[in-house]
Amino acid sequence: MEPPSANWTDSNIHITNFWLTEGEMQIMSYTARDCYDQKGEGTYQNSPELTLIPPYTISATKNKFIAVGCDTYAIFTGYQGEQRYITECMSLCNSLGSVDESCSGVGCCQTSIPSGMKNRTVTLSSYYNHSDIWSFNPCSYAFIVQEGHFRFSNTSFQELSVTEQVPMVIDWAIGNEPDPCDAAERRQDFACNNNSECVNHDNRNGYVCECFPGNEGNPYLPDGCQGNV
Template identity: 45%
Template sequence: MRIYAFVARDCYNRSGGSAGNFQPWFRLGKFSVSNTRNKFMAIGCDTYAVINGSRGTSYTTGCMSLCDSTRDVVEGSCSGIGCCETAIPRGVMDFEISVSSYYKHKKVWEFNPCSYAFVAEEGTYNFSTQDLQNFKGGHKMPRVLNWAIGDQNCSEAKKDLERYACMANSECHDSNNGPGYQCNCCKGYEGNPYLGCQLGCHFTWNYC
């Protein structure tokens, strides 16, 4: 499941006074944030960003990004010079993002008045030097949530056949990122496993 969610920002004027600060939080009732499809990223040359959560997996992580000039920045690189990124753990159900600076951007204000931080779907953002002056991502970025059924694993769910969601010719798989389970068609079958899978036209054999 793909959604759009807010970007954190921390901006300053030429003299180091605050020109806007936004620290978003994100909470999920049933879905977890995909740890394999998303990255935590921060943009800026006077920037440190932290993400932490307590529901599902309890964690704190972050990264910092520093540079003195756009000459130091590598276009498209997110290795810590103008842009940094890090992974998030499995089972994340909520988080808060905080982003700040060491010197209130006074040393880099001419080309970088703001810091930004966000969780985004991997591959949807490519760092550009121009983002230091005017972040093209806007106020929201896409992120991917893991979809799963309920809060039971497969062995528990199969005990209640009236509520068990995997239909004919499908098999159950425990969610690898948080609670619940998912259904897939057996090999050789295709269709919707929650309605019932049919023998695929390209196969003459099948099994679960």
């Protein structure tokens, strides 16, 4: 019997980790894929979307936007409030032998994403339909992945062909004020309990709770923070 797992709201996106005091959550995010046959005709393409509701946003400090392929042009589109942001990444190479492990544009590129993104769409395109490099790289791939959870090498083309999801970090917080702790501490629904304190984050609205130094546990539960024995 498989152990129980948590899903994101009513979707099939799995929640795989949760950090209370950091205000972070790890989910499994779908990769984008753009594939061609030997004649250069498209065989498969998808553009995965992710829409978050407050207080969740895509972490800009814990994730990277990565594109993999030798004939690859990837676009990340996201919104911060009503403001749209677009990030692009281009990856090219002529042979498998030219690929190294740097992810610096030869077979792989990576870039940061803006903070506070509430949704994202990843799209892929190709300059030459992979016709010159089809024998070892028939597909392009793009995804947002938790930093440190993807390392590019000349085996990545094959590994990504059977990889549908990668881990990504979501930020969360309580409330939606720019300077939340000052206001939250005066409200009846203040979430921090005994032996804990309110913490503002520089790159997001809302607050999280942390146990006082020397205490451990869940700061959102009554008496959840207990002193070390």
